[in-house]
Amino acid sequence: MTYEISHLRALESEAIHVIREVAAELERAVLLFSGGKDSAVLLHLARKAFHPGGLPFPVMHVDTGHNFPEVIEYRDRLVEEMGARLIVACVQDSIDKGRVTEESGPRASRNRLQSVTLLDAIEEHGFRAAFGGARRDEERARAKERILSFRDDFGQWDPKGQRPELWNVYNGFVKPGEHVRVFPLSNWTELDVWQYIAEEKLDLPCIYFAHERDVFKRDGMLYALSDHVELLPGEEPFKKWVRFRTVGDMSCTGAVASEATSLEDVVAEIAATRITERGETRADDRISEAAMEDRKKEGYF
């Protein structure tokens, strides 16, 4: 007997270890759930970690109000099926309370406003730990982030002052007002996530699979036509077979042309792609070279 273990099982076990460790050491944890594929995997792993018991923490969705309706439908279905407790923190509430100011114009996005809503919700509920589905292969600033990533009482990330992280011994000590963001999928790549979804036969929002949709082209990317985006002069909607590689706001998430209608097709497509998921589909990362680093310092996911 050689006791071999595949890379997906090794990654799964590492993530479960992290989730249990944080749930045991930090009072009041929450799992941030966007309805995207990474948070779907994260939620599945959390479920595995405490089986046959239920989740010992609630699930929170930071709702920008600019969601794909298919994703909200998926969120509600999944949460009900699992019997998890769902908290919805609305960006609209932050706007109404005057905590943030809505951007205007055709390129307006609520992406950046989410950080305030998220931090307010963490403070309101007194969460000490917030699990997120971010991966280190997504973006350069994230490649440097710890699995347990400390946030001060302003919710800020200090990339140069991070705690060293050794072996699988995690330091979850925080003071009142501070919290940690926890990224159990740190060592997963996009392909790992898709291979795992295929292996585990996980349910996903249908927009991850190819479908025909009204889209328009902007800055070389395809966007879904919706009430949340104003068209610029010269932008003409047209029908195309597309799928989404990431799930964010309708206002800043691009689609890719695709015929991949099954999980197997999607995995094959991801295995062959030559462009990163954020480069291909996320307008929010195109603002500047350090767009993600800047947002993360402010408390972003």
Next chain:
Amino acid sequence: MAPGAATNGRPTATRTSELVRFATAGSVDDGKSTLIGRLLFDTKSIFEDQLEHVEETSKRRGDGYVNLALLTDGLRAEREQGITIDVAYRYFHTPRRKFIIADTPGHEQYTRNMVTGASTADLALILVDARKGVLEQSRRHAFIASLLRIPHLVVCVNKMDLVDFDEEVFERIRAEFTGWAAKLDIHDMTFIPISALHGDNVVERSQRMDWYDGPSLLYHLEHVHVASDRNLQDARFPVQWVTRPMSDELHDYRGYAGEVASGVFRTGDEIVVLPSGLTSRIAGIDTFDGELEEAYPPLSVTMRLEDDIDVSRGDMICRPSNRPKEARDIDAMVCWMSDRPLAASGRYRIKHTSRTALAKVDEVIYRIDVNSLHRNEEATGLELNEIGKLRLRLSAPLLVDEYRRNRATGSFILIDESTNDTVGAGMVL
């Protein structure tokens, strides 16, 4: 770097592969970034938009070449100052394996960062510049690799193109390195002559070094046997979480969740729970995907016991005939990671497996010079990046094994009580 030479495609959808973690260490000019860039590039792990971005930035900075170091330098300050601040993690796949690279900078704070990267590594990759031979830095890296018990060491003698692919140069370096490494406890050491810039012996065997009959670096990384590095003898299961669903159908269910640290557990095995010393048998090993016959590292499982005994987080389940040491005093090698020095008589939190206690520094036995291996017994403390042997007194017993025998139950971290920072990394002697 020219495209081409790509022989290893990305993996297919269904194939399973093994996870291998390796740490690289080195400074800016020994070609480490070029080598990592070459590995990523030739395994098609760099995406077009990333490459375009690096090309643009290189041009803007006036680098005169495509600076692959920019791929790993993720923070604004790093790009501005042209230095690497922290450990960066990079990923690539081949059809056989998934690799995690912990890329650690070679300049200041090297020890802290390399120790961090090395702590989880199966293999350490050390670069030696063929023109310069074995430098202090290479020796330091080898020492840290051996201290952290990285099972496999690969020494890449780089820039062979600049010494006319001369076998004698390679052999001289190999002899010198081997001679020095004899002082260290390194079991598997492999030397490969390469040119990271031109790709010789990185992915493909070089045609320009007929005298070398070993594998290319990637071939070696793909085939080095890591599964047997795990400790499968000493059964250790630190309990992380007690699962008690208390639902109607599972009213009496009580399971102990954790990750197997070492050894193999089977249903029916006689076990002892430490520190209580209570014994029982394994009634079942549960996972979400069903019951397992046996559990081995690094599987995360939930164990049920036949008897209703008191078990809580921080306890360790072992076999009665093979137990860790229940220690109130430990001697350990500690690497110091904080600007605030360690002082003799200092008090810290200590976290070991799933157990936390307080530790008092009883004695600094010696400080070791990472370059000369000289032991300074006059030392009274440790500064940032220094390594020394300490005697610690604990507020509660920890269940430890020697680090050299068991990396999972022989390692711990020290945490500053006032700042909550992780300030030390320790290995039990």
